[in-house]
Amino acid sequence: MMENRQFTPIGLIKTPYVNSAPYQPVANDEQEFYLQLDTEYVAGLKDLDSFHYIYVLYFIDRLKAEPKMEVTPPWAAGHQVGLFASRSPARPNPIGLSVVKVKQIQGDKVYTTGLDVFNNTPLLDIKPYIHDLDNKRDANNGWVAGLDEDDHLTLHIQGIPHDY
Template identity: 80%
Template structure:
């Protein structure tokens, strides 16, 4: 297996230190922003013309080792393959979130709610382009046969609830 390295382009600032939502919460009114290292600021040109962005980050605080079969906490013990889950415990702990761009000021991109811990290393930012990224024939995979619509909606919105 070949190894390679990535470098952080900045850090993600959130109010979360010990626990965070499972998904970004668009309506969370707390302060969330990406703070880019100065050498990358020119790369922000025209990013504010997009409503949403993808954020890729390094999940740097995991202590567990990845398993190839996992039981999502809300799936009542059902096991699925790791790659059929959204578990953060992965061979390469890279996180992906889609968030709303609120404003850009200097080296900061202020966003809607994020689902990461404060000071998480930021790896990359990409624009969410509706005609490329929205797939009208997408489904919910194994989850559509398991979850009630109401329960799934809570997960999609990142709203804390009982499992």
């Protein structure tokens, strides 16, 4: 059996979102977004500013929904899929992942483009997005490609706020 592990946040994510947040990062959101690292982790930021993009991993701490192994994404026109074939935040381990652009690093703060999380969300990790490792040429859209609502899907993929 696997033993239980505990994760300790390395800081907090600062966003303008208190009661609602977008479903995906909004790259052109002009509000202030940054990762506030705890002091003991600041040295780990050395050379991170040489990357254009980063992965931000965080604990989805305000989640109230219990995970279900089959879900119906609200934008998928009633299409039901397995939890692990979705981006639902309600998961056995509520860990979120966002890819954002690094704007600048100042001391213990990493300023980024728009993030899709609530203010003061616990930050678990930061990893560089490396083009030659992370850009998979044969990646596809899986079951999503079969949906009829291409325009609506595009809004979700690009993180553009819209009505369902």
